[in-house]
Amino acid sequence: MGGSEGTFCLVLHSHLPWLARHGAWPVGEDWLYQAWAHSYLPVVDVLHRLAEQGRRDLLTLGVTPVLAAQLDHPYCLRAMHSWLADWQLRAHTTHRRLPEVAAREHRAAAGALRTFEETWRHGASPVFRSLADDGVVELLGGPATHPFGPLLPGRVRRFLLDGGLRDTARRLGRRPEGIWAPECGYAPGMEHDYAAAGVRRFLVDGPAMRGDTGAAHPVDGTDVVAFGRDLDVTYRVWSPRAGYPGGADYRDFHAFDHASGFKPYRVTGRRIAEKAPYDPERAAAAVARDAADFVGVVVERLRDLRRRRGRPGLVVAAYDTELFGHWWHEGPAWLEQVLTLLPAAGVHVTTLRGAVEAGHVEEPVVLPASSWGSGKDWRVWDGAAVADVVAGNDDVARRLLAAVDGVDRPAGRDRVLDTLAVQAALALSSDWAFMVTKDSAAHYARRRAAAHRDRVRELTDLLPAGRHAEAARRAAEFAAQDDLFGHLDARALTRARDRELVAAR
Template identity: 85%
Template structure:
């Protein structure tokens, strides 16, 4: 007899980092997450599939991350990064033999996996898992913009561009999305319906904590799933969670000569960290996996007792938590996803939860996000007020440039490059990093760089300096050669549709 239904949702995302610096923030961030999260998490999914598991979890891969996991430049650079990881292990052996041995083995395994499974990019990997029924894949806007702060035309253009990109890479258009930062403003559900989106995520407080089912939003057929924070925060919250356990590898304590992490957490306020002990960590993984399964079962039983019928628990996290931030996270995932069915829990995807009947009465959602305060303050607060103004300018300039060009049958490479630079400037990551004071200098530099490129092109075009604008646009595209399908004419088409509707 089933205790109820559990959905695990993983959100895989990094901003566009290729050719924009390496260390301490830049391409290394991509390669670390790729090596320590994306490779091992996919390995877990493959092992579960081999044991007969299906509908294991719902996996979001943002278009901007997918573009990097498929790009020939980053594929070559990732291979070199993995080889360098192995060489660093060799160089560390004399000083830290135990650490060097572990890192050498891990690097060798990652190289073999990368060469065997990932050599043609990430999309064949994810498509194979989806086609085999192991995961449901989510889509999203092209560059992870915080949608509620954008003009509707720009928001719809970026969402449609992202869904088109995912369709090209994976062969089918996603019916579910992870809206960037779970950002929501009333009315966005109508845009989702037009785009073919049938389900999306919000944070639990947006549903006033009533996350035991999905709900159609404000008279539409689009349903919202809410994160169950009571369960989700058991793993990771703003204050606590399993990764802070004393036996897990410490993310912040480095051997600076090698870049390796040879220490365990030991204690939150302990300066002299103890050496990492894999056997202790493995025991902690087993204990915390069992605790999480017990937490899910307890929560489902509470819901059943209160509601008189089986309920739903949705736990959602950044994929990068598992492996990159929490070294033991992939091992924990594998144990949890193995133990939950044995405990009588129906594990499925968001699509599977809809098919199982976990959709109830309609709701009206408030403006919300999954950030601090569950409102928009991380992306619209005092610390980033200037960036919000810049984003408004970027969107306004983009629309004006497109609307100022006579309609024609051909694409305009300069306008397309402008659209890409605007999309990169509007990434939600920059404001998040500034508000959280996490590599804020890099975030401000990147946002300003793309903003200035938008300004440059939109100053040249009205002045009739089209050849100069074309040359500058080509130089921008040479560095940021992603989303070649992003067609600025779609913005003009959206305007025409709006005028007809009006």
């Protein structure tokens, strides 16, 4: 398998906010189990099949710490097993009304149950760790709860980044050298945080590179390398107007049989209300057609880069993992065909680490403030629609720092402060502002942001009032519901403050 045309990197970003014990449907735990069943299981199956053929360095896989915490959590593992069994049961009860749909869903549910019980029953970390240890994927880390970093005080941003990297190291046995910064959010200077944390590579969106995504670049003044998404290639899939998932023959994500929850229709047409029945054979033909088209687009892009630059180029396409299977039912099959066809077309398929090793790093760049959201700026997370969320986040960060700075340096861990740090981290998740701005379950997002923000306020009001016993009791109640990141140690914020004070002298 040669790479005469150039190099291609596929990057998948796996992320959901903390959903465990915070509602089930229509937004809540069901979101987690749907993504797990329809994206994480089949995408990993694709990786295992290709690995069995001897393939290595297939793609770069980001798994955020907050998602990993759920995929490893005993509560979520038990609930996921029950959810899969319920999926199979729903297929049984739908048989008389929709026999073909029921048979198809029964086979899918039975396969998912078998895969879960054989491969995932002890959590996701053994699954991802084996893929990384065998060289099948490069794993990325990130900040603990996916906060939008550019809007955070530096000390809080660095605390959550280090906490997330430590969490990944505990689960996977190694500290990641690459990250997917939440929302590809970047502000000038963040590269120094990355360098200090041992991060050597990260992603930005293509416009942050001013469209020059044909190579990776060190960010000015550091050895930290930035990769830019090639939007011309990426949008062949991602574009809401012309992306492959909107093709007429694919299963329609939005059209339900409400009695069963199944999706028995194909897209048919963008403005067609009466949807045609889903036809797996038509969908399979569309997968083959669109996979071949995508490979052709990548090859032409690489040839254009070689013509313009006089040397082999790099294409980075990056997507949310949940697109493949959850949102786009046929996505995993498309993914498998693309990863099979690209090497046969003369494209070197590798990871971000592999791209560095292959020499696709060129001159340093100075990056502007940016994100991968609308406008490629910060408006999704800092716009008028979420001004109250932003103000609340500012208050959360201020209260967290004031609380840890306001106590004598403890000899041991302080469970109240540690719980405060976890609740602050959950409140600062970028998902809440995104969901509000995009009007996607905005009511749930506002409720979640407010709940964690109120817990931060309650604890930070109790502590300075000397009501330590009440604070400890309430912290224990919060920790019982949100029992993730037990290693997150609030003393790290105090140590960071002390280092900054010494450096300033």
